[in-house]
Amino acid sequence: MSNSLFVKICGLKTERDVDTAVEAGADAIGFVFSASPRRIDAATAARLARRVPEHVLTVGVFRAEPLDEVRSVAEAADIRAVQLHGPEDRDYYDDLAAGGWTLIRAAAFGDAVPRCGELGEDMLLVDAPVPGSGVAWDWTSKPQVGPGEKWLLAGGLTPDNVRDAVDATRPWGVDVSSGVERSRGVKDPALITAFVEAARARS
Numbered sequence: 001m002s003n004s005l006f007v008k009i010c011g012l013k014t015e016r017d018v019d020t021a022v023e024a025g026a027d028a029i030g031f032v033f034s035a036s037p038r039r040i041d042a043a044t045a046a047r048l049a050r051r052v053p054e055h056v057l058t059v060g061v062f063r064a065e066p067l068d069e070v071r072s073v074a075e076a077a078d079i080r081a082v083q084l085h086g087p088e089d090r091d092y093y094d095d096l097a098a099g100g101w102t103l104i105r106a107a108a109f110g111d112a113v114p115r116c117g118e119l120g121e122d123m124l125l126v127d128a129p130v131p132g133s134g135v136a137w138d139w140t141s142k143p144q145v146g147p148g149e150k151w152l153l154a155g156g157l158t159p160d161n162v163r164d165a166v167d168a169t170r171p172w173g174v175d176v177s178s179g180v181e182r183s184r185g186v187k188d189p190a191l192i193t194a195f196v197e198a199a200r201a202r203s
């Protein structure tokens, strides 16, 4: 991982898009295993993950799946991190932490954004209410995330708005899916590259 802003590109489904994200300098890539136009199966993710160098984090994205299912998909896909969008509790997080996965907790922006680490998570993703929708929340209202916390800004980011969003909120990292797609579920390599560059551009 680089020392600059952490950048995660989510919802990758093809070798071309994985290679593009890695070459562009992404720190993490996400594979979606829940209902979504971006959903892939564990075998496909395992094949894609084999292309990813050690310094890039492979993340499995889940929404309110049973713990056994998450564990077995994450093992089969050979991914290193798990991102959770459901109402999972501390025991659920503890179980996955014991399995060695890096944990990303997703929370919708709102009045009660949790503190990073409350459930043992390594990173907090502050997202729009509907994940993967491409809809932005009001970044100018700044979420109540403590300084120095490992939190990722997500929700409606694009190559055109990511720099302003970072300047407004000063997150530890950013995450994008819809904003690097040419149509829903279909990534655009040029947008992936443009997003990583824009996210890290000096303001």
Ligand SMILES: O=C(O)c1ccccc1NCC(=O)[C@H](O)[C@H](O)COP(=O)(O)O
Binding pocket: 010, 011, 030, 032, 034, 035, 036, 037, 038, 061, 062, 063, 085, 127, 128, 130, 131, 132, 133, 134, 135, 154, 155, 156, 157, 175, 176, 177, 178, 179
């Ligand atoms: O991407 C999805 O379809 C999805 C489905 C179910 C749970 C999570 C999902 N995505 C999670 C992500 O990490 C997205 O990158 C994040 O929500 C930002 O999405 P977008 O607003 O489209 O950039």
